[in-house]
Amino acid sequence: MTLDVILFAIIASATGLSALSVVFSRNVVRSAVWLLFTLVGVSLLYFLLGAEFVGATQLIVYVGGTMVLVVFGVMLTAQQQFLRIRIRPEEWAMGGVLAACLFALLVTISLRIGEGKAAPPTEPMPGAGQLGVGFLTTYLLPFEIISVHLLVVLIGAAYLARAKRRPKEAGND
Amino acid sequence: MTDLFSFLPAPLDLIAACLVVGVVVVSFIAVMASVFVWLERKVSGRIQDRLGPTRLGLFGLPQMVADAIKLLTKEDTAPAVADRFLFKLAPYLAFCASFVAFVSLPFGNGIVGYNLNVAAFFILAVLSSEVFGVVLAGYASGSKWSLFGGIREAAQVVSYEVPRSMCVLIPVIVAGTLNLNTIGRQQTGFFWEWHLFHDPFTFVAFFIFFIVATASCKRAPFDLAEAESELVAGFHTEYSGLRWSIFFMAEYASMFAVSGAAAILFLGGWHTGLLPFEPSERLRWAGHVLDVIVFIAKGWALVFVMMWMRWSLPRLRIDQVMMTCLKYFLPISCVLLVGVCLWELFVPRVVGDAWRYLSAFGCMAFVLGVIVRLLVSPLPGPRGELPGAWAGVATPLMKAK
Numbered sequence: 001m002t003l004d005v006i007l008f009a010i011i012a013s014a015t016g017l018s019a020l021s022v023v024f025s026r027n028v029v030r031s032a033v034w035l036l037f038t039l040v041g042v043s044l045l046y047f048l049l050g051a052e053f054v055g056a057t058q059l060i061v062y063v064g065g066t067m068v069l070v071v072f073g074v075m076l077t078a079q080q081q082f083l084r085i086r087i088r089p090e091e092w093a094m095g096g097v098l099a100a101c102l103f104a105l106l107v108t109i110s111l112r113i114g115e116g117k118a119a120p121p122t123e124p125m126p127g128a129g130q131l132g133v134g135f136l137t138t139y140l141l142p143f144e145i146i147s148v149h150l151l152v153v154l155i156g157a158a159y160l161a162r163a164k165r166r167p168k169e170a171g172n173d
Numbered sequence: 174m175t176d177l178f179s180f181l182p183a184p185l186d187l188i189a190a191c192l193v194v195g196v197v198v199v200s201f202i203a204v205m206a207s208v209f210v211w212l213e214r215k216v217s218g219r220i221q222d223r224l225g226p227t228r229l230g231l232f233g234l235p236q237m238v239a240d241a242i243k244l245l246t247k248e249d250t251a252p253a254v255a256d257r258f259l260f261k262l263a264p265y266l267a268f269c270a271s272f273v274a275f276v277s278l279p280f281g282n283g284i285v286g287y288n289l290n291v292a293a294f295f296i297l298a299v300l301s302s303e304v305f306g307v308v309l310a311g312y313a314s315g316s317k318w319s320l321f322g323g324i325r326e327a328a329q330v331v332s333y334e335v336p337r338s339m340c341v342l343i344p345v346i347v348a349g350t351l352n353l354n355t356i357g358r359q360q361t362g363f364f365w366e367w368h369l370f371h372d373p374f375t376f377v378a379f380f381i382f383f384i385v386a387t388a389s390c391k392r393a394p395f396d397l398a399e400a401e402s403e404l405v406a407g408f409h410t411e412y413s414g415l416r417w418s419i420f421f422m423a424e425y426a427s428m429f430a431v432s433g434a435a436a437i438l439f440l441g442g443w444h445t446g447l448l449p450f451e452p453s454e455r456l457r458w459a460g461h462v463l464d465v466i467v468f469i470a471k472g473w474a475l476v477f478v479m480m481w482m483r484w485s486l487p488r489l490r491i492d493q494v495m496m497t498c499l500k501y502f503l504p505i506s507c508v509l510l511v512g513v514c515l516w517e518l519f520v521p522r523v524v525g526d527a528w529r530y531l532s533a534f535g536c537m538a539f540v541l542g543v544i545v546r547l548l549v550s551p552l553p554g555p556r557g558e559l560p561g562a563w564a565g566v567a568t569p570l571m572k573a574k
Contacts, residue, residue: 002184003184003187003188027256029259029309029312029313030256030258030259033259033262033309036305052289052290052291052295053290053291053294056291056294056295056298057294057298059295059298059299059302060294060297060298060301063298063301063305064301064331064334066305067304067305067308067327067331068331070305070308070309070312070327071308071324071327127290127291127351128290128291128294128351129350
């Protein structure tokens with residue numbers, strides 16, 4: 001048992017536990033907090049694997065994302081303090097079956113990955129520089145498509161969120 | 174760092190290094206925070222023409238210990254309606270974020286907890302998660318004022334994160350790396366080698382970065398999350414004692430972290446700017462000590478400017494805060510980003526060098542001019558004497574008489 005294995009065991013079990021807590025927590029904001037811990041755990045796994053850039057990206061993207069989730073959670077609880085979610089049995093059954101199928105699929109695939117492969121490369125992982133060059137040369141088209149897509153989403157969100165002035169109120173002004 | 178513990182067998186040296194880094198960083202943050210609290214009171218006093226703490230010892234310095242004892246022994250209360258788990262978790266979340274940023278912040282050439290290749294990006298990512306603790310504190314307190322403070326902070330930080338990241342990108346484009354240690358090494362030499370004077374865009378970017386970083390540390394004039402005049406005390410209304418002080422430790426730690434990042438990215442990192450070589454390579458351990466002292470001094474100077482701003486400027490309204498970010502800082506930082514790319518691509522070396530020397534010596538002349546004018550020019554009050562709380566302090570002019 002090397003230090004890597006021990007650290008992986010600790011981080012992976014913490015990530016798994018907080019992922020379970022996301023599902024089993026009844027309070028919206030608490031599940032968002034558990035989701036934060038899950039995502040931080042995943043980024044720690046990236047750091048452990050030496051993929052520093054991906055780990056930092058995971059942090060900066062998902063921490064901001066979960067914070068927005070918390071804000072939404074707070075907005076949902078505006079009616080009463082600390083809203084609790086009630087889940088019906090059929091929802092449990094449906095979600096449980098789906099989750100079990102997905103889990104089985106992932107386990108079979110991940111057990112197959114290690115078969116017949118050589119030892120992992122010992123040279124250092126490519127950094128942000130090579131990633132950036134890749135984005136702007138080989139993968140320029142997908143990169144541009146995704147950026148235009150995001151821009152469209154942004155404009156759409158801004159349009160929907162803008163306060164609309166009703167004709168009546170405009171007349172009263 | 175693991176080199177120091179090479180006498181230990183394989184996994185133990187790493188564990189020992191981690192422990193040492195952790196203990197050093199935590200104690201550095203704790204001591205620094207208590208010194209900053211004292212300094213904040215002193216600075217605010219001087220700016221408002223008062224004296225600040227004076228009762229205890231020299232300059233009221235032991236007041237730091239008294240403050241710490243007061244905070245440690247205060248009753249730790251929580252509102253009955255609070256969400257207990259999140260209420261207790263929130264301060265630690267905020268502190269963790271600031272603490273982790275220090276792990277990849279180099280204090281000198283190679284004096285860094287872990288020399289991360291993407292350190293600049295990592296510090297940004299980690300510091301922006303400090304807001305999570307604030308939002309949770311606001312939510313979990315079960316109080317309207319706290320909730321308002323938390324939500325305001327969320328809105329503010331989510332928008333200020335964008336220009337902040339862009340301003341970090343500008344020196345990164347000049348340096349060509351995200352590794353803060355390498356960026357520091359590139360600025361070895363005299364002060365005109367600093368990235369601040371590299372081109373007009375980095376020069377403006379430094380000031381934008383500093384303002385935006387002040388906002389992201391929720392310092393005045395951007396401290397909407399704790400606006401006392403409107404929200405009692407904002408997100409930490411319901412906190413007391415140790416938990417409250419952990420929030421403030423986190424705040425002062427992230428102030429120092431962004432100041433340190435600004436010093437490395439723009440102000441030559443741990444270099445004095447007066448020596449043409451890397452001190453740690455020529456002077457051995459003395460050079461390392463000099464590096465750390467210079468770096469901490471630069472960080473503290475920037476933190477002092479933050480305090481100065483806090484006690485000189487009135488607080489903005491929330492719509493003004495958002496407008497400053499989205500209508501001014503965001504377009505300006507986009508223009509700077511494009512500008513610095515064009516400068517790197519098209520501007521010939523002669524023009525770059527001319528700008529470098531011109532701006533560096535211009536800035537030095539300006540700073541010296543301000544200092545001389547402060548000491549020489551007639552101020553309200555008798556000639557050569559400083560007014561208010563400064564009365565009786567010897568100025569060079571009085572000594573000349």
